[in-house]
Amino acid sequence: MTASLTPPWRTRDDPRFRASPADGAGAADPLRQGGRAPPWEEDGGAARAARMADADRPPPLPTRSPVRALPAAAAADAADGSAGLPADADRPPPLPTRSPAPAGYRGDPRSTAAAAADAADGSAGLPADAADGSAGLLDDLRAIWRAGGWDGRLPPESTWLRVHGDRAFPGAEAWARMPTFGPADRLLDDPGITDIHLNGPGIETTIRRSGDAIEVGIGETWHPAWLDWLATQCVRRAGVDGAAGMPVEGTADATRPGRPPCRVRFVIVPPPLCPHGPAITMRVLRPGALTLETLTAREMLTPAAAELLACCVRAHLDVLLVGLPGVGKTTLAQALIGAVADQRLIVLEDVPELALPPARVVRMTTGPDAADLYHRLLRLALRMNPQRIVIGEVRGSEAYAALAAASNGFPVLTTVHGDHAMHGVQTLAVKAAQAQEARGGLETVYAMINARPSIVVGLAQRDGRRTVDEIIELQRQFGAQRPVGETLYARMDGTLRRLAYPSAAVRARLEAAGAWPTLEEDV
Numbered sequence: 001m002t003a004s005l006t007p008p009w010r011t012r013d014d015p016r017f018r019a020s021p022a023d024g025a026g027a028a029d030p031l032r033q034g035g036r037a038p039p040w041e042e043d044g045g046a047a048r049a050a051r052m053a054d055a056d057r058p059p060p061l062p063t064r065s066p067v068r069a070l071p072a073a074a075a076a077d078a079a080d081g082s083a084g085l086p087a088d089a090d091r092p093p094p095l096p097t098r099s100p101a102p103a104g105y106r107g108d109p110r111s112t113a114a115a116a117a118d119a120a121d122g123s124a125g126l127p128a129d130a131a132d133g134s135a136g137l138l139d140d141l142r143a144i145w146r147a148g149g150w151d152g153r154l155p156p157e158s159t160w161l162r163v164h165g166d167r168a169f170p171g172a173e174a175w176a177r178m179p180t181f182g183p184a185d186r187l188l189d190d191p192g193i194t195d196i197h198l199n200g201p202g203i204e205t206t207i208r209r210s211g212d213a214i215e216v217g218i219g220e221t222w223h224p225a226w227l228d229w230l231a232t233q234c235v236r237r238a239g240v241d242g243a244a245g246m247p248v249e250g251t252a253d254a255t256r257p258g259r260p261p262c263r264v265r266f267v268i269v270p271p272p273l274c275p276h277g278p279a280i281t282m283r284v285l286r287p288g289a290l291t292l293e294t295l296t297a298r299e300m301l302t303p304a305a306a307e308l309l310a311c312c313v314r315a316h317l318d319v320l321l322v323g324l325p326g327v328g329k330t331t332l333a334q335a336l337i338g339a340v341a342d343q344r345l346i347v348l349e350d351v352p353e354l355a356l357p358p359a360r361v362v363r364m365t366t367g368p369d370a371a372d373l374y375h376r377l378l379r380l381a382l383r384m385n386p387q388r389i390v391i392g393e394v395r396g397s398e399a400y401a402a403l404a405a406a407s408n409g410f411p412v413l414t415t416v417h418g419d420h421a422m423h424g425v426q427t428l429a430v431k432a433a434q435a436q437e438a439r440g441g442l443e444t445v446y447a448m449i450n451a452r453p454s455i456v457v458g459l460a461q462r463d464g465r466r467t468v469d470e471i472i473e474l475q476r477q478f479g480a481q482r483p484v485g486e487t488l489y490a491r492m493d494g495t496l497r498r499l500a501y502p503s504a505a506v507r508a509r510l511e512a513a514g515a516w517p518t519l520e521e522d523v
Contacts, residue, residue, distance in 0.1 A: 152183030287355025322424025400435035
């Protein structure tokens with residue numbers, strides 16, 4: 001993949017790149033004199049050296065550079081904490097020349113034993129030449145973290161100069177191999193933060209915490225150069241392509257050495273679509289962070305309701321999760337998938353978001369705006385002998401393919417936007433009717449929905465908390481009439497209460513699968 005190091009919405013004449021006396025960089029900063037383009041837009045050091053040839057003084061040269069130590073010397077360095085420090089001044093610091101896929105993401109070419117060794121020493125997800133310390137850039141990054149991390153109020157190279165002196169700021173290709181997102185690193189380390197919003201230059205950075213309905217500011221307005229640096233880092237870490245001036249989305253690995261796994265799902269909207277942009281939205285994904293036990297402890301649902309849903313998933317019933325954005329649909333889907341970790345799953349997503357056990361999972365990613373590909377992949381999934389098909393979110397006519405898979409006996413777990421459970425069912429039917437096979441008729445879609453019983457879960461936010469508001473069973477019936485739901489659970493006076501027991505058809509499936517709930521609640 002060939003990609004420009006310069007974001008397509010930036011030019012060298014953009015006044016936001018020029019240093020100001022208040023940014024703390026100082027007039028003597030050789031990297032910002034004369035309003036030059038940021039260092040991460042340069043191709044290595046050659047382009048920068050050419051542009052600096054007419055300056056009053058030559059660009060500073062590295063005073064020292066790391067070299068590969070002999071085995072004995074390397075052991076001594078590791079013992080006294082000096083591993084990776086510069087040792088001579090006659091050669092530039094070598095940078096990694098390739099970026100293999102992080103372990104567990106987009107396929108891992110290494111053996112399972114090698115991946116386990118990486119996880120043990122905290123180097124999982126890092127390139128091989130960075131993991132053994134030969135590149136030196138990972139040690140440089142660790143030094144910045146030890147010094148308090150990146151300062152978002154100043155341009156990126158200011159923190160680098162404060163920690164590493166006159167050494168040249170690495171380019172975008174080098175940083176793309178490193179697990180850093182600049183000043184967002186410390187926000188990603190906070191397990192309570194679920195969203196990071198950068199709405200444009202000069203606007204305070206805001207976050208949203210788990211269970212909170214309102215975003216809050218962090219008290220900092222990051223330097224405009226950070227938005228372009230972060231946009232480039234997200235795109236390169238995710239390995240996605242984006243047309244100039246067009247939005248781009250994807251998922252990037254953000255796991256730091258020795259820390260729990262972490263990924264970032266991002267959306268970047270550049271100018272001119274966002275005139276004051278770029279605007280960057282980052283959803284923080286922490287695999288395995290929440291289980292059904294955790295959700296019950298947070299009073300998202302009762303233990304009996306959680307057990308019923310887990311048994312329904314194990315009994316191969318279709319499950320539809322309905323709610324508005326941010327109510328926890330993906331969180332609950334992740335927890336329910338944990339109940340069938342021993343089953344073969346085929347997962348389809350437009351953007352990778354769900355964290356799944358790799359042993360029995362086949363993950364397929366379509367990319368945004370790929371309804372036709374969704375149809376093709378769902379048809380292929382039927383021939384791959386799945387025990388369950390998981391669709392990240394139904395947004396369009398691929399809903400018909402999902403219903404067709406369920407009609408053929410393959411249970412489906414998916415999510416859809418809606419105000420309440422039955423509204424989600426109607427939304428699913430309308431989206432399915434848009435498919436060419438449905439020929440615009442809701443009767444065909446209704447007949448597919450009515451062919452077998454299914455479970456619909458409605459989620460909402462109450463007083464800043466994510467809650468399950470209702471659990472409904474769609475009754476099995478013959479014909480093309482509107483689907484009928486029986487409410488099993490409903491939230492009343494702030495408590496999720498059982499209103500009815502599952503139908504005979506659902507009980508028969510639970511008994512056949514040996515997944516009968518043990519927790520009972522009075523109706």
